[in-house]
Amino acid sequence: MTTYFTGEHEWIKVEGDTATIGISDHAQNALGDIVFAEVPEQGRALNKGDEAAVVESVKAASDVYAPVAGEVIMGNPALADDPALINRDPEGEGWFFKMTLADAGELDGLMDQAAYREWVKTL
Amino acid sequence: MAETDTADIQTLALDAWHRDHGARMVPFAGYHMPVQYDGVIAEHLWTRTEAGLFDVSHMGQLTFHGDNVDMALETLLPGDLQILKDGRLRYSMLLDESGGIIDDLMATRRRDHFYVVVNGATKNGDIEEFERRLPRGIVVDHWKEQALLALQGPRAAEVLEALAPGIAELSFMQGGQFEIAGTPAWISRSGYTGEDGYEISIAARAAASVADALLAHEAVKPIGLGARDSLRLEAGLPLYGHDLDRETTPVMADLQFAIGKRRRADGGFPGASRIVGEIDQGSVQRRIGLNVEGRQPVREGALILNGEGNEIGRITSGTFSPSLQRPIAMGYVASAQAEPGTALKLEQRGKIFDAVVTPMPFVPHRYHRKPAGA
Numbered sequence: 400m401t402t403y404f405t406g407e408h409e410w411i412k413v414e415g416d417t418a419t420i421g422i423s424d425h426a427q428n429a430l431g432d433i434v435f436a437e438v439p440e441q442g443r444a445l446n447k448g449d450e451a452a453v454v455e456s457v458k459a460a461s462d463v464y465a466p467v468a469g470e471v472i473m474g475n476p477a478l479a480d481d482p483a484l485i486n487r488d489p490e491g492e493g494w495f496f497k498m499t500l501a502d503a504g505e506l507d508g509l510m511d512q513a514a515y516r517e518w519v520k521t522l
Numbered sequence: 523m524a525e526t527d528t529a530d531i532q533t534l535a536l537d538a539w540h541r542d543h544g545a546r547m548v549p550f551a552g553y554h555m556p557v558q559y560d561g562v563i564a565e566h567l568w569t570r571t572e573a574g575l576f577d578v579s580h581m582g583q584l585t586f587h588g589d590n591v592d593m594a595l596e597t598l599l600p601g602d603l604q605i606l607k608d609g610r611l612r613y614s615m616l617l618d619e620s621g622g623i624i625d626d627l628m629a630t631r632r633r634d635h636f637y638v639v640v641n642g643a644t645k646n647g648d649i650e651e652f653e654r655r656l657p658r659g660i661v662v663d664h665w666k667e668q669a670l671l672a673l674q675g676p677r678a679a680e681v682l683e684a685l686a687p688g689i690a691e692l693s694f695m696q697g698g699q700f701e702i703a704g705t706p707a708w709i710s711r712s713g714y715t716g717e718d719g720y721e722i723s724i725a726a727r728a729a730a731s732v733a734d735a736l737l738a739h740e741a742v743k744p745i746g747l748g749a750r751d752s753l754r755l756e757a758g759l760p761l762y763g764h765d766l767d768r769e770t771t772p773v774m775a776d777l778q779f780a781i782g783k784r785r786r787a788d789g790g791f792p793g794a795s796r797i798v799g800e801i802d803q804g805s806v807q808r809r810i811g812l813n814v815e816g817r818q819p820v821r822e823g824a825l826i827l828n829g830e831g832n833e834i835g836r837i838t839s840g841t842f843s844p845s846l847q848r849p850i851a852m853g854y855v856a857s858a859q860a861e862p863g864t865a866l867k868l869e870q871r872g873k874i875f876d877a878v879v880t881p882m883p884f885v886p887h888r889y890h891r892k893p894a895g896a
Contacts, residue, residue: 431748432563434842435818455819457562457842458748482817 404515421494430456438474467505469498535726551642553580562748566844573675574745582645586636588660600791602782606631621793622768669729674719677741694889703735716757758882765838773800808860811882814849824870
Protein backbone atom coordinates (compact mmCIF):
# COMPACT_ATOMS: atom_id res chain seq x y z
CA MET A 400 0.00 0.00 0.00
CA THR A 401 1.49 3.32 -1.09
CA THR A 402 0.19 6.87 -0.78
CA TYR A 403 0.85 9.45 -3.47
CA PHE A 404 0.06 13.16 -3.59
CA THR A 405 -0.78 15.59 -6.39
CA GLY A 406 0.17 19.22 -6.86
CA GLU A 407 -3.54 19.99 -6.33
CA HIS A 408 -3.28 18.57 -2.78
CA GLU A 409 -5.18 15.32 -3.34
CA TRP A 410 -3.83 12.11 -1.86
CA ILE A 411 -4.28 8.70 -3.47
CA LYS A 412 -3.78 5.53 -1.50
CA VAL A 413 -3.22 2.51 -3.76
CA GLU A 414 -4.05 -1.07 -2.74
CA GLY A 415 -3.70 -3.49 -5.63
CA ASP A 416 -5.83 -2.14 -8.49
CA THR A 417 -8.03 0.11 -6.34
CA ALA A 418 -7.33 3.56 -5.00
CA THR A 419 -8.79 5.78 -2.26
CA ILE A 420 -8.78 9.55 -2.84
CA GLY A 421 -8.96 12.46 -0.42
CA ILE A 422 -7.48 15.89 0.23
CA SER A 423 -4.33 16.52 2.25
CA ASP A 424 -4.08 17.98 5.73
CA HIS A 425 -2.52 21.05 4.15
CA ALA A 426 -5.55 21.42 1.86
CA GLN A 427 -8.14 21.12 4.64
CA ASN A 428 -6.22 23.63 6.72
CA ALA A 429 -6.10 26.09 3.82
CA LEU A 430 -9.85 25.67 3.17
CA GLY A 431 -10.86 26.18 6.78
CA ASP A 432 -14.18 24.96 8.19
CA ILE A 433 -15.68 22.56 5.64
CA VAL A 434 -19.48 22.73 5.47
CA PHE A 435 -20.26 20.67 2.38
CA ALA A 436 -18.77 17.86 0.31
CA GLU A 437 -20.19 16.19 -2.80
CA VAL A 438 -18.69 12.87 -3.82
CA PRO A 439 -19.02 11.14 -7.22
CA GLU A 440 -21.61 8.44 -7.85
CA GLN A 441 -20.72 4.78 -8.01
CA GLY A 442 -19.93 3.66 -11.54
CA ARG A 443 -18.93 7.06 -12.85
CA ALA A 444 -15.99 6.87 -15.26
CA LEU A 445 -13.26 9.41 -14.51
CA ASN A 446 -10.39 10.56 -16.67
CA LYS A 447 -7.24 11.84 -15.04
CA GLY A 448 -7.84 15.50 -14.13
CA ASP A 449 -11.66 15.35 -14.21
CA GLU A 450 -13.58 17.29 -11.59
CA ALA A 451 -14.60 14.39 -9.38
CA ALA A 452 -15.85 15.96 -6.14
CA VAL A 453 -16.69 19.34 -4.63
CA VAL A 454 -15.66 20.63 -1.22
CA GLU A 455 -16.91 23.89 0.27
CA SER A 456 -15.80 25.87 3.28
CA VAL A 457 -17.72 28.81 4.74
CA LYS A 458 -15.78 31.08 2.41
CA ALA A 459 -15.22 29.23 -0.86
CA ALA A 460 -15.85 26.23 -3.12
CA SER A 461 -13.08 23.99 -4.47
CA ASP A 462 -12.98 21.07 -6.87
CA VAL A 463 -11.31 17.76 -6.15
CA TYR A 464 -9.77 16.29 -9.30
CA ALA A 465 -9.32 12.65 -10.21
CA PRO A 466 -5.56 12.06 -9.89
CA VAL A 467 -5.79 9.01 -12.18
CA ALA A 468 -8.28 7.44 -14.57
CA GLY A 469 -10.72 4.76 -13.45
CA GLU A 470 -14.26 4.02 -12.32
CA VAL A 471 -15.80 5.14 -9.05
CA ILE A 472 -16.37 2.23 -6.67
CA MET A 473 -18.01 4.26 -3.93
CA GLY A 474 -18.17 7.72 -2.37
CA ASN A 475 -17.67 8.21 1.37
CA PRO A 476 -21.25 8.13 2.74
CA ALA A 477 -20.18 9.79 6.03
CA LEU A 478 -19.39 13.14 4.41
CA ALA A 479 -22.98 14.15 3.59
CA ASP A 480 -24.00 14.53 7.24
CA ASP A 481 -20.58 15.32 8.67
CA PRO A 482 -18.41 17.23 6.17
CA ALA A 483 -16.27 18.48 9.08
CA LEU A 484 -14.84 14.95 9.16
CA ILE A 485 -12.55 16.18 6.38
CA ASN A 486 -11.13 18.80 8.77
CA ARG A 487 -10.77 16.35 11.64
CA ASP A 488 -9.20 13.42 9.77
CA PRO A 489 -8.37 14.51 6.20
CA GLU A 490 -6.01 11.67 5.36
CA GLY A 491 -8.05 8.96 7.11
CA GLU A 492 -11.82 8.85 7.84
CA GLY A 493 -12.34 11.99 5.74
CA TRP A 494 -11.59 10.20 2.43
CA PHE A 495 -13.75 11.23 -0.57
CA PHE A 496 -14.09 8.22 -2.85
CA LYS A 497 -12.65 4.86 -3.93
CA MET A 498 -11.98 4.03 -7.57
CA THR A 499 -10.45 1.42 -9.82
CA LEU A 500 -6.99 2.12 -11.15
CA ALA A 501 -7.11 1.91 -14.95
CA ASP A 502 -3.43 2.58 -15.61
CA ALA A 503 -0.87 2.20 -12.83
CA GLY A 504 1.58 4.11 -15.04
CA GLU A 505 -0.33 7.31 -14.24
CA LEU A 506 1.05 7.14 -10.69
CA ASP A 507 4.56 7.82 -11.95
CA GLY A 508 4.21 11.58 -12.09
CA LEU A 509 2.85 11.91 -8.54
CA MET A 510 4.75 12.78 -5.36
CA ASP A 511 5.34 10.32 -2.56
CA GLN A 512 4.50 11.37 0.98
CA ALA A 513 7.99 12.63 1.90
CA ALA A 514 8.31 14.67 -1.31
CA TYR A 515 4.84 16.18 -0.86
CA ARG A 516 5.46 17.22 2.76
CA GLU A 517 8.74 18.87 1.73
CA TRP A 518 7.11 20.64 -1.21
CA VAL A 519 4.21 21.96 0.91
CA LYS A 520 6.73 23.61 3.23
CA THR A 521 7.89 25.76 0.33
CA LEU A 522 4.39 27.13 -0.45
CA MET B 523 -2.79 28.72 -5.50
CA ALA B 524 -1.86 31.71 -7.60
CA GLU B 525 0.84 34.12 -6.57
CA THR B 526 -0.52 37.54 -5.73
CA ASP B 527 1.41 40.74 -6.13
CA THR B 528 1.42 42.05 -2.58
CA ALA B 529 3.84 44.91 -3.08
CA ASP B 530 1.21 47.67 -3.03
CA ILE B 531 -0.76 46.28 -0.12
CA GLN B 532 -0.73 48.33 3.08
CA THR B 533 -0.34 47.01 6.59
CA LEU B 534 -2.64 47.79 9.50
CA ALA B 535 -1.34 49.25 12.75
CA LEU B 536 -2.18 45.88 14.33
CA ASP B 537 -0.50 43.77 11.60
CA ALA B 538 2.09 42.23 13.97
CA TRP B 539 -0.56 41.85 16.69
CA HIS B 540 -2.77 39.82 14.34
CA ARG B 541 0.11 37.55 13.29
CA ASP B 542 1.15 37.08 16.94
CA HIS B 543 -2.40 35.95 17.70
CA GLY B 544 -2.38 33.32 14.97
CA ALA B 545 -4.23 35.17 12.24
CA ARG B 546 -4.18 34.02 8.65
CA MET B 547 -3.68 37.24 6.68
CA VAL B 548 -5.19 37.90 3.24
CA PRO B 549 -5.24 40.95 0.98
CA PHE B 550 -8.57 42.79 1.27
CA ALA B 551 -9.48 46.37 0.39
CA GLY B 552 -5.80 47.18 -0.16
CA TYR B 553 -4.64 45.91 3.24
CA HIS B 554 -3.29 42.71 4.71
CA MET B 555 -6.28 41.72 6.84
CA PRO B 556 -6.87 38.86 9.29
CA VAL B 557 -9.37 36.47 7.66
CA GLN B 558 -9.43 33.99 10.56
CA TYR B 559 -7.70 32.94 13.77
CA ASP B 560 -9.24 29.73 15.24
CA GLY B 561 -11.66 29.12 12.37
CA VAL B 562 -14.61 30.96 10.90
CA ILE B 563 -17.37 28.90 12.53
CA ALA B 564 -15.84 28.98 16.04
CA GLU B 565 -15.26 32.73 15.76
CA HIS B 566 -18.76 33.33 14.45
CA LEU B 567 -20.43 31.39 17.27
CA TRP B 568 -18.15 33.02 19.85
CA THR B 569 -19.35 36.45 18.74
CA ARG B 570 -22.99 35.37 19.03
CA THR B 571 -22.51 34.10 22.61
CA GLU B 572 -19.54 36.05 24.10
CA ALA B 573 -17.65 39.05 22.67
CA GLY B 574 -15.65 39.23 19.43
CA LEU B 575 -12.89 41.78 18.79
CA PHE B 576 -12.59 42.96 15.17
CA ASP B 577 -9.96 45.22 13.61
CA VAL B 578 -11.72 47.34 10.99
CA SER B 579 -9.00 49.97 10.69
CA HIS B 580 -9.08 49.63 6.90
CA MET B 581 -12.32 51.62 6.94
CA GLY B 582 -12.18 55.33 6.21
CA GLN B 583 -12.71 57.68 9.15
CA LEU B 584 -13.66 61.14 7.91
CA THR B 585 -14.74 64.40 9.50
CA PHE B 586 -16.69 67.22 7.90
CA HIS B 587 -16.47 70.76 9.26
CA GLY B 588 -18.17 73.94 8.08
CA ASP B 589 -21.26 76.09 8.44
CA ASN B 590 -24.50 74.09 8.20
CA VAL B 591 -22.52 70.92 7.67
CA ASP B 592 -25.66 68.79 8.20
CA MET B 593 -27.47 70.55 5.35
CA ALA B 594 -24.36 70.28 3.17
CA LEU B 595 -24.11 66.52 3.69
CA GLU B 596 -27.82 66.17 2.98
CA THR B 597 -27.14 67.28 -0.60
CA LEU B 598 -25.34 63.93 -1.12
CA LEU B 599 -26.92 61.60 1.48
CA PRO B 600 -30.66 60.82 1.66
CA GLY B 601 -30.77 60.54 5.46
CA ASP B 602 -32.27 63.13 7.80
CA LEU B 603 -29.11 64.53 9.38
CA GLN B 604 -30.59 67.81 10.61
CA ILE B 605 -32.71 65.91 13.12
CA LEU B 606 -29.69 64.09 14.59
CA LYS B 607 -28.80 65.14 18.12
CA ASP B 608 -25.22 65.47 19.34
CA GLY B 609 -23.59 62.05 19.65
CA ARG B 610 -26.23 60.26 17.57
CA LEU B 611 -25.37 58.29 14.45
CA ARG B 612 -27.28 57.13 11.45
CA TYR B 613 -26.79 54.66 8.62
CA SER B 614 -26.80 56.40 5.24
CA MET B 615 -25.52 56.21 1.67
CA LEU B 616 -23.46 58.40 -0.63
CA LEU B 617 -25.48 58.63 -3.87
CA ASP B 618 -24.55 59.45 -7.44
CA GLU B 619 -26.59 61.85 -9.56
CA SER B 620 -29.07 59.16 -10.60
CA GLY B 621 -29.57 57.79 -7.08
CA GLY B 622 -27.13 54.87 -7.40
CA ILE B 623 -25.18 53.94 -4.28
CA ILE B 624 -21.50 55.01 -4.34
CA ASP B 625 -20.99 53.74 -0.79
CA ASP B 626 -22.84 53.06 2.43
CA LEU B 627 -21.68 54.68 5.65
CA MET B 628 -22.34 55.72 9.24
CA ALA B 629 -22.70 59.44 9.97
CA THR B 630 -22.43 60.85 13.51
CA ARG B 631 -23.09 64.38 14.70
CA ARG B 632 -20.18 65.27 16.98
CA ARG B 633 -20.65 68.74 18.44
CA ASP B 634 -19.90 71.18 15.56
CA HIS B 635 -18.99 68.60 12.94
CA PHE B 636 -19.86 65.20 11.46
CA TYR B 637 -17.79 62.03 11.83
CA VAL B 638 -18.39 59.58 8.97
CA VAL B 639 -17.10 56.00 8.59
CA VAL B 640 -16.98 54.66 5.03
CA ASN B 641 -15.88 51.35 3.52
CA GLY B 642 -12.16 50.64 3.13
CA ALA B 643 -12.22 49.66 -0.53
CA THR B 644 -14.15 52.78 -1.53
CA LYS B 645 -12.78 55.45 0.81
CA ASN B 646 -10.46 57.22 -1.63
CA GLY B 647 -13.17 57.51 -4.27
CA ASP B 648 -15.64 58.69 -1.63
CA ILE B 649 -13.31 61.48 -0.50
CA GLU B 650 -13.00 62.69 -4.11
CA GLU B 651 -16.78 62.65 -4.49
CA PHE B 652 -17.31 64.57 -1.27
CA GLU B 653 -14.67 67.16 -2.10
CA ARG B 654 -15.96 67.65 -5.63
CA ARG B 655 -19.68 67.75 -4.85
CA LEU B 656 -20.07 69.28 -1.37
CA PRO B 657 -20.82 73.00 -1.15
CA ARG B 658 -17.83 75.33 -0.78
CA GLY B 659 -16.66 75.87 2.77
CA ILE B 660 -17.04 72.26 3.90
CA VAL B 661 -13.68 70.82 4.96
CA VAL B 662 -13.17 67.05 4.62
CA ASP B 663 -10.45 65.43 6.73
CA HIS B 664 -9.31 61.80 6.46
CA TRP B 665 -8.04 60.47 9.79
CA LYS B 666 -5.45 58.02 8.46
CA GLU B 667 -3.67 57.70 11.81
CA GLN B 668 -6.84 56.56 13.53
CA ALA B 669 -7.53 52.85 14.12
CA LEU B 670 -11.04 51.38 14.43
CA LEU B 671 -11.85 48.34 16.55
CA ALA B 672 -15.24 46.71 17.04
CA LEU B 673 -16.28 44.71 20.09
CA GLN B 674 -19.44 42.77 19.29
CA GLY B 675 -21.58 40.26 21.14
CA PRO B 676 -23.84 39.85 24.17
CA ARG B 677 -20.93 40.32 26.62
CA ALA B 678 -19.44 43.37 24.86
CA ALA B 679 -21.05 45.90 27.23
CA GLU B 680 -19.88 44.06 30.35
CA VAL B 681 -16.31 43.83 29.02
CA LEU B 682 -16.07 47.40 27.82
CA GLU B 683 -17.76 49.00 30.83
CA ALA B 684 -14.87 47.74 33.02
CA LEU B 685 -12.34 49.54 30.79
CA ALA B 686 -14.36 52.60 29.73
CA PRO B 687 -16.87 53.34 32.48
CA GLY B 688 -20.07 54.92 31.20
CA ILE B 689 -20.35 53.10 27.89
CA ALA B 690 -23.18 50.94 29.25
CA GLU B 691 -25.35 54.07 29.31
CA LEU B 692 -25.14 54.46 25.52
CA SER B 693 -28.09 53.20 23.54
CA PHE B 694 -27.91 51.68 20.05
CA MET B 695 -26.67 54.26 17.51
CA GLN B 696 -25.28 56.63 20.14
CA GLY B 697 -21.64 57.53 20.74
CA GLY B 698 -19.45 59.57 23.06
CA GLN B 699 -15.93 60.52 24.06
CA PHE B 700 -14.38 58.11 26.58
CA GLU B 701 -11.01 56.90 27.76
CA ILE B 702 -9.93 53.28 27.39
CA ALA B 703 -6.64 51.88 28.70
CA GLY B 704 -5.39 55.45 29.12
CA THR B 705 -6.23 56.41 25.54
CA PRO B 706 -8.88 58.90 24.38
CA ALA B 707 -11.50 57.04 22.34
CA TRP B 708 -14.65 57.84 20.41
CA ILE B 709 -16.96 54.92 21.20
CA SER B 710 -20.36 54.28 19.63
CA ARG B 711 -22.87 51.51 20.31
CA SER B 712 -23.07 50.15 16.78
CA GLY B 713 -21.67 47.41 14.57
CA TYR B 714 -22.06 45.03 11.67
CA THR B 715 -23.00 41.72 13.29
CA GLY B 716 -26.59 42.17 14.47
CA GLU B 717 -25.40 41.85 18.08
CA ASP B 718 -25.14 44.49 20.77
CA GLY B 719 -21.67 45.98 20.57
CA TYR B 720 -19.38 48.93 20.14
CA GLU B 721 -17.07 50.55 17.63
CA ILE B 722 -13.97 52.16 19.13
CA SER B 723 -11.97 54.83 17.32
CA ILE B 724 -8.48 55.38 18.78
CA ALA B 725 -5.07 56.64 17.68
CA ALA B 726 -3.34 53.93 15.63
CA ARG B 727 -0.27 54.05 17.91
CA ALA B 728 -2.47 53.00 20.86
CA ALA B 729 -4.31 50.23 19.01
CA ALA B 730 -2.17 47.35 20.30
CA SER B 731 -2.47 48.38 23.96
CA VAL B 732 -6.26 48.81 23.64
CA ALA B 733 -6.58 45.46 21.83
CA ASP B 734 -4.49 43.80 24.58
CA ALA B 735 -6.64 45.36 27.30
CA LEU B 736 -9.82 44.05 25.63
CA LEU B 737 -8.38 40.61 24.94
CA ALA B 738 -7.34 40.25 28.58
CA HIS B 739 -11.00 39.53 29.40
CA GLU B 740 -11.89 35.83 29.17
CA ALA B 741 -15.03 36.68 27.16
CA VAL B 742 -13.04 38.25 24.30
CA LYS B 743 -11.44 36.56 21.29
CA PRO B 744 -10.11 38.12 18.08
CA ILE B 745 -12.40 37.58 15.09
CA GLY B 746 -11.45 37.68 11.42
CA LEU B 747 -13.05 38.92 8.23
CA GLY B 748 -14.49 35.49 7.45
CA ALA B 749 -16.78 35.52 10.47
CA ARG B 750 -17.48 39.23 9.98
CA ASP B 751 -18.97 38.30 6.60
CA SER B 752 -21.09 35.38 7.86
CA LEU B 753 -22.29 37.43 10.86
CA ARG B 754 -23.41 40.39 8.75
CA LEU B 755 -25.09 38.06 6.25
CA GLU B 756 -27.13 36.39 9.01
CA ALA B 757 -28.02 39.90 10.22
CA GLY B 758 -29.32 40.75 6.72
CA LEU B 759 -26.82 43.61 6.34
CA PRO B 760 -25.60 44.31 2.80
CA LEU B 761 -21.90 44.47 1.87
CA TYR B 762 -20.84 47.23 -0.50
CA GLY B 763 -19.36 45.98 -3.78
CA HIS B 764 -21.37 42.77 -3.51
CA ASP B 765 -24.96 43.53 -2.43
CA LEU B 766 -24.76 47.25 -3.21
CA ASP B 767 -23.25 49.17 -6.11
CA ARG B 768 -23.96 52.13 -8.38
CA GLU B 769 -26.60 50.11 -10.24
CA THR B 770 -28.67 49.84 -7.06
CA THR B 771 -30.74 52.52 -5.36
CA PRO B 772 -31.65 52.60 -1.66
CA VAL B 773 -35.16 51.33 -2.49
CA MET B 774 -33.88 48.45 -4.66
CA ALA B 775 -31.54 47.56 -1.80
CA ASP B 776 -34.45 47.53 0.68
CA LEU B 777 -32.81 50.35 2.64
CA GLN B 778 -35.60 52.92 2.41
CA PHE B 779 -35.70 53.00 6.23
CA ALA B 780 -32.63 55.23 5.87
CA ILE B 781 -34.61 57.93 4.03
CA GLY B 782 -36.40 60.09 6.58
CA LYS B 783 -39.95 61.38 6.24
CA ARG B 784 -38.81 64.96 5.69
CA ARG B 785 -36.35 63.90 3.00
CA ARG B 786 -39.07 61.94 1.17
CA ALA B 787 -41.31 65.00 1.19
CA ASP B 788 -38.68 67.63 0.40
CA GLY B 789 -36.17 65.70 -1.73
CA GLY B 790 -32.94 67.62 -2.27
CA PHE B 791 -30.67 64.57 -2.52
CA PRO B 792 -29.20 63.00 -5.68
CA GLY B 793 -31.74 60.96 -7.64
CA ALA B 794 -34.56 62.14 -5.34
CA SER B 795 -37.34 62.04 -7.94
CA ARG B 796 -36.43 58.51 -9.00
CA ILE B 797 -36.02 57.29 -5.42
CA VAL B 798 -39.24 58.88 -4.12
CA GLY B 799 -41.01 57.36 -7.14
CA GLU B 800 -39.63 53.94 -6.21
CA ILE B 801 -40.79 54.39 -2.61
CA ASP B 802 -44.31 55.18 -3.84
CA GLN B 803 -44.60 52.68 -6.69
CA GLY B 804 -41.95 50.08 -5.92
CA SER B 805 -38.66 49.47 -7.68
CA VAL B 806 -38.26 47.09 -10.61
CA GLN B 807 -35.88 44.89 -8.62
CA ARG B 808 -35.49 44.33 -4.90
CA ARG B 809 -32.92 42.84 -2.53
CA ILE B 810 -34.21 39.70 -0.84
CA GLY B 811 -33.05 37.01 1.56
CA LEU B 812 -33.19 33.33 0.61
CA ASN B 813 -33.18 30.10 2.58
CA VAL B 814 -31.51 27.51 0.36
CA GLU B 815 -32.48 23.83 0.58
CA GLY B 816 -29.78 21.27 1.35
CA ARG B 817 -26.33 21.96 2.75
CA GLN B 818 -24.39 23.42 -0.16
CA PRO B 819 -23.73 27.19 -0.08
CA VAL B 820 -24.93 29.15 -3.12
CA ARG B 821 -22.69 32.14 -3.65
CA GLU B 822 -22.32 35.47 -5.41
CA GLY B 823 -22.98 35.22 -9.13
CA ALA B 824 -25.43 32.30 -9.03
CA LEU B 825 -28.58 32.82 -11.10
CA ILE B 826 -32.05 33.17 -9.60
CA LEU B 827 -34.77 31.52 -11.71
CA ASN B 828 -38.55 31.63 -11.54
CA GLY B 829 -40.77 28.54 -11.72
CA GLU B 830 -40.47 28.49 -15.54
CA GLY B 831 -36.68 28.47 -15.37
CA ASN B 832 -36.23 32.05 -16.58
CA GLU B 833 -33.53 34.22 -15.02
CA ILE B 834 -35.06 36.86 -12.77
CA GLY B 835 -32.00 37.92 -10.82
CA ARG B 836 -28.64 37.07 -9.29
CA ILE B 837 -27.23 36.06 -5.92
CA THR B 838 -25.01 38.80 -4.49
CA SER B 839 -23.87 37.08 -1.24
CA GLY B 840 -24.22 33.56 0.05
CA THR B 841 -22.71 31.35 2.71
CA PHE B 842 -23.35 28.50 5.09
CA SER B 843 -24.94 30.06 8.20
CA PRO B 844 -23.05 28.82 11.27
CA SER B 845 -25.93 29.81 13.58
CA LEU B 846 -28.71 28.23 11.52
CA GLN B 847 -26.61 25.35 10.14
CA ARG B 848 -28.00 25.89 6.63
CA PRO B 849 -27.12 27.85 3.51
CA ILE B 850 -28.47 31.39 3.28
CA ALA B 851 -28.12 34.00 0.56
CA MET B 852 -29.01 37.49 -0.57
CA GLY B 853 -29.81 38.58 -4.07
CA TYR B 854 -31.91 40.75 -6.31
CA VAL B 855 -35.09 39.67 -8.07
CA ALA B 856 -37.95 41.30 -9.92
CA SER B 857 -40.16 42.87 -7.24
CA ALA B 858 -43.10 40.63 -8.16
CA GLN B 859 -41.08 37.65 -6.92
CA ALA B 860 -39.77 39.36 -3.76
CA GLU B 861 -42.59 38.39 -1.39
CA PRO B 862 -41.55 36.19 1.54
CA GLY B 863 -42.58 32.58 0.94
CA THR B 864 -42.05 32.74 -2.82
CA ALA B 865 -40.41 29.53 -4.05
CA LEU B 866 -37.53 30.10 -6.49
CA LYS B 867 -34.76 28.08 -8.12
CA LEU B 868 -31.07 28.93 -8.07
CA GLU B 869 -28.48 27.81 -10.62
CA GLN B 870 -24.80 27.48 -9.74
CA ARG B 871 -22.21 25.70 -11.91
CA GLY B 872 -25.00 23.92 -13.78
CA LYS B 873 -26.72 22.63 -10.65
CA ILE B 874 -30.25 23.65 -9.59
CA PHE B 875 -31.14 24.47 -5.98
CA ASP B 876 -34.55 25.11 -4.36
CA ALA B 877 -34.85 28.29 -2.33
CA VAL B 878 -37.55 30.30 -0.57
CA VAL B 879 -37.69 34.09 -0.15
CA THR B 880 -37.21 34.77 3.57
CA PRO B 881 -37.57 37.95 5.60
CA MET B 882 -34.28 39.35 6.88
CA PRO B 883 -32.55 39.34 9.28
CA PHE B 884 -32.06 35.58 9.17
CA VAL B 885 -30.93 35.74 12.81
CA PRO B 886 -32.77 38.32 14.96
CA HIS B 887 -30.95 41.54 15.81
CA ARG B 888 -30.16 42.01 19.50
CA TYR B 889 -29.37 45.71 19.56
CA HIS B 890 -29.52 47.63 22.83
CA ARG B 891 -32.47 49.94 22.21
CA LYS B 892 -33.88 52.05 25.01
CA PRO B 893 -37.59 51.47 25.62
CA ALA B 894 -39.89 53.86 23.74
CA GLY B 895 -40.31 57.14 25.59
CA ALA B 896 -37.17 56.63 27.67
